[in-house]
Amino acid sequence: xxxxxxxxxxxxxxxxxxxxxxxxxxxxxxxxxxxxxxxxxxxxxxxxxxxxxxxxxxxxxxxxxxxxxxxxxxxxxxxxxxxxxxxxxxxx
Amino acid sequence: xxxxxxxxxxxxxxxxxxxxxxxxxxxxxxxxxxxxxxxxxxxxxxxxxxxxxxxxxxxxxxxxxxxxxxxxxxxxxxxxxxxxxxxxxxxxxxxxxxxxxxxxxxxxxxxxxxxxxxxxxxxxxxxxxxxxxxxxxxxxxxxxxxxxxxxxxxxxxxxxxxxxxxxxxxxxxxxxxxxxxxxxxxxxxxxxxxxxxxxxxxxxxxxxxxxxxxxxxxxxxxxxxxxxxxxxxxxxxxxxxxxxxxxxxxxxxxxxxxxxxxxxxxxxxxxxxxxxxxxxxxxxxxxxxxxxxxxxxxxxxxxxxxxxxxxxxxxxxxxxxxxxxxxxxxxxxxxxxxxxxxxxxxxxxxxxxxxxxxxxxxxxxxxxxxxxxxxxxxxxxxxxxxxxxxxxxxxxxxxxxxxxxxxxxxxxxxxxxxxxxxxxxxxxxxxxxxxxxxxxxxxxxxxxxxxxxxxxxxxxxxxxxxxxxxxxxxxxxxxxxxxxxxxxxxxxxxxxxxxxxxxxxxxxxxxxxxxxxxxxxxxxxxxxxxxxxxxxxxxxxxxxxxxxxxxxxx
Numbered sequence: 001x002x003x004x005x006x007x008x009x010x011x012x013x014x015x016x017x018x019x020x021x022x023x024x025x026x027x028x029x030x031x032x033x034x035x036x037x038x039x040x041x042x043x044x045x046x047x048x049x050x051x052x053x054x055x056x057x058x059x060x061x062x063x064x065x066x067x068x069x070x071x072x073x074x075x076x077x078x079x080x081x082x083x084x085x086x087x088x089x090x091x092x
Numbered sequence: 093x094x095x096x097x098x099x100x101x102x103x104x105x106x107x108x109x110x111x112x113x114x115x116x117x118x119x120x121x122x123x124x125x126x127x128x129x130x131x132x133x134x135x136x137x138x139x140x141x142x143x144x145x146x147x148x149x150x151x152x153x154x155x156x157x158x159x160x161x162x163x164x165x166x167x168x169x170x171x172x173x174x175x176x177x178x179x180x181x182x183x184x185x186x187x188x189x190x191x192x193x194x195x196x197x198x199x200x201x202x203x204x205x206x207x208x209x210x211x212x213x214x215x216x217x218x219x220x221x222x223x224x225x226x227x228x229x230x231x232x233x234x235x236x237x238x239x240x241x242x243x244x245x246x247x248x249x250x251x252x253x254x255x256x257x258x259x260x261x262x263x264x265x266x267x268x269x270x271x272x273x274x275x276x277x278x279x280x281x282x283x284x285x286x287x288x289x290x291x292x293x294x295x296x297x298x299x300x301x302x303x304x305x306x307x308x309x310x311x312x313x314x315x316x317x318x319x320x321x322x323x324x325x326x327x328x329x330x331x332x333x334x335x336x337x338x339x340x341x342x343x344x345x346x347x348x349x350x351x352x353x354x355x356x357x358x359x360x361x362x363x364x365x366x367x368x369x370x371x372x373x374x375x376x377x378x379x380x381x382x383x384x385x386x387x388x389x390x391x392x393x394x395x396x397x398x399x400x401x402x403x404x405x406x407x408x409x410x411x412x413x414x415x416x417x418x419x420x421x422x423x424x425x426x427x428x429x430x431x432x433x434x435x436x437x438x439x440x441x442x443x444x445x446x447x448x449x450x451x452x453x454x455x456x457x458x459x460x461x462x463x464x465x466x467x468x469x470x471x472x473x474x475x476x477x478x479x480x481x482x483x484x485x486x487x488x489x490x491x492x493x494x495x496x497x498x499x500x501x502x503x504x505x506x507x508x509x510x511x512x513x514x515x516x517x518x519x520x521x522x523x524x525x526x527x528x529x530x531x532x533x534x535x536x537x538x539x540x541x542x543x544x545x546x547x548x549x550x551x552x553x554x555x556x557x558x559x560x561x562x563x564x565x566x567x568x569x570x571x572x573x574x575x576x577x578x579x580x581x582x583x584x585x586x587x588x589x590x591x592x593x594x595x596x597x598x599x600x601x602x603x604x605x606x607x608x609x610x611x612x613x614x615x616x617x618x619x620x621x622x623x624x625x626x627x628x629x630x631x632x633x634x635x636x637x638x639x640x641x642x643x644x645x646x
Contacts, residue, residue: 015212020167048170049177049202052216055209 002072004080005063010087013057018087023048025082031075034065045079106294107544108313109275110283111582111605112334114267115307115319115327118300119242121250121257122235124225125192133190136233139181142191146226146236147172153241172223177202191231199224247306249297252541253279261286266328267308269315271297272541275548276527276577283310284580287601291315293544311583338604343373345596345607347589351615354595355603356413358575360384362404364600373607376411378523378597379575382456383418383425391427392452398459399466406467413523413573413597415502416456418442418476428452437531437538442477442504443487453490461495474500474523479507481514488519502575504528509557512564512572519570522561523597526576530554549578552628555591559626562592573597582609589615590622 010018026033026045034042035051037060043050045064056062064079066072127133137145147169154165171177177198184194199220207214225237240248241262248265250257252272265288273279273292283290289310291297297315300306305319307327319327345355356378359365365377385393385401393401405412419425420441428449433439446453457473464471475487478501491499500521503509509529512522526549527538533554536543558574565572573595578584580598582605588596589610596606613621 012212015216016167017163020163020170023170044176047174047176048167049174049205049220052171052213053202053205053209055211055213057211 001065002068002076003063003065004076005061006080006083008056008058008060008062009084011058012088013060014051014054014062014083016088019048019051021087022079022082023051026075026079029075029078031066031071033072033075033079036063036065037061038063103317104294104296104300104315106269106291106297106313106315107275107548108290108309108311109273109277109280109292110268110288110290111311112267112287112289113307113309113311113327113331114247114289115305115324115331116245116247116266118249118302118304118306118317119240119246120235120298120300120302121240121248121253122229122237123251124237125229125232125234127192127196127228128232130193131190133192133232135191135231137191137231139185139191139194139231140178142195142227142231143172143178143181145230146223149226149236156241156243168219168223171219172227174202192228195227195231196224199227247308249300250279251298252277253282267291267310269294269297269300269306269308271295274538274540274544276530276538277541277544281577284577284602285599293541338608341373341604341607343607344375345373345610347586347610347613347615347618349614349616351589351618353585353589353593353610354378354573355607356573356575356595356597357603358597358599359405361401362408365405365408374600374603375595376413377405377409378413378573378579378595380405380412380414381418382415383423386417386419386425386427389425389427392455395455395459395462398456399463402460402463402471403467406463406469406471410467410469412469413472413474413500413521413575414460415523416443416453416473416475417445420445420477442502443475443483444477454494457491457494457496464497465495470497472498472500472521474502474519474521476502476525477504477528478502478515479505481511481518484508484515485518503557503561504532506533506557509560512561513567516564516568516570521571521573522565524558524561524572524574524576524593526554526558526574526578529557529576533557549576549581549584550587550625552626555587555622555625558588558593559591559622562594565594566592571595580606582606585609586613586618587622587625589613590618590620591626 008014033045035045036042037054037056064076066076150165150169154162157165181194181198184197203217203220206217222238229236239257239261245264245266247267249269252270268279268283268288268290270279270292271294277292279292289308291308291310291313294315300317304317305324307316307319345353354375356376357374358379359377360381361384430440460473473491473496478484484501488499498520500519502523502525504525530547531538534546536546562572571594574588574593575597579596580602585596585606586609
């Protein structure tokens, strides 16, 4: 299992706009990725309700999980980069 | 319905709370669906189809709305389309539940998870409740609850509207008609803010058929059904002509014979101060509500932040009346950390918060004085919820010590109105908040749906308290304004002017109609209207305010 751990960069946490952009990207990538806070419950990154239920604030360390292989690694890189940015700040 | 005999049946009457006329087809806001007993539910759709219908509708609305509102709707559509939610509900169907109960249970699980996440995640639980209602209605084949958005102009008919409903209101709404609600309900305030005609406390409104063509008069409170399309077109054309006439209205507030009554604006921040509002003849700001700065805060906004926010308003408009923080157990702010109370409207609110948290007012007064100094302006500053002359004197002393030149108080408590002369000996001006003054005079909760008639600002007992304040102001040579919802009502403006009120403060959208109403009466005519209103003779219409069949004909 490949994994990446990253601190949430968005001011409002994984909530509202940042959550929406993250879930949309996970759906677009079409690779099964799970996300958890620490050793907590893993939820599908493509599930809006699952992602919101993590309650991840700015600075919370979240871990992304995917099957080993180049596709999984690429998806993890893309999603980890997105999480690390402040998505509240982008284009407005 | 074309026969004359039927005309009696086609009218309803409620309380007109936002003047103006409009006509169009009725679209009703459906009540949340009621779950039938398990096993008896007749399903029109599967779980997957129901959720897809909800998501599709929200996506269509998101596309129409665009911008920030569109993004919120899009996020809600994603929740409805959530794979975890659908799978959980489908699993429950496999275990033998009907789709409606399966959805109900699946939503409940996710709701719990959000509540457990706490903070602003927990606030999304209300979104989930709305989605649950929509999905359950979809599988049961019931009309979709929530604010409708049919994609064409319509008259919205509902039992009542919540703040959440009104936030999502489509731009296609022509007028609002609610079965419940009063003059200070969310529906009324929203309607006046948007300039939409509205009738509340209209018994029988929910009996209006979907798509029926109705005319709404937000001034008289009449709702007439059974219109022909030609009548609808005529009323809409007349309403448009009236809007054009009002949009040309300019200049300071005057009666027909030139007696000045200042027309001022109610604002929450500098963002509410459009240059064009001031250009259109607002003569200043009569109520700058400072709560906005404090909302959603875990700690008091700092001195510098406050100075910047106040200075932005003072720079945009030199003539401003600032109200100090009006919060308390009825409008809780987390950082105040006030104890819960059984009866918050009668508890620690407004200036009374100062009894527990004096540092909040000290910082605010210092920041207001600094913003005034930095901008070279002389704002007036007033305290909310003052009850005694001693409270007024103590506030005035602190404000003046901080460097505020003009100090006033709001009159919202009958005790303060009764002692207006004594209070005016301590301060420079009064501003009457008619919403709270009505609530406390009539012992009637502002939001109570069944007490709308008692909360009508034309009630003679309320007007007599206004008169007490105005005549104390005349004697003292000090201004007495009105800044409650009554100030923006063109039917009341001449009466208030006749009572001796020196300024009216309202939302920008209400200003042109109030200006025209004042210009249509001489001061003497205003005084005659005021005498009639005080006597209660003029008020007889409110005896029938709880509705029933009204006259036919638009």
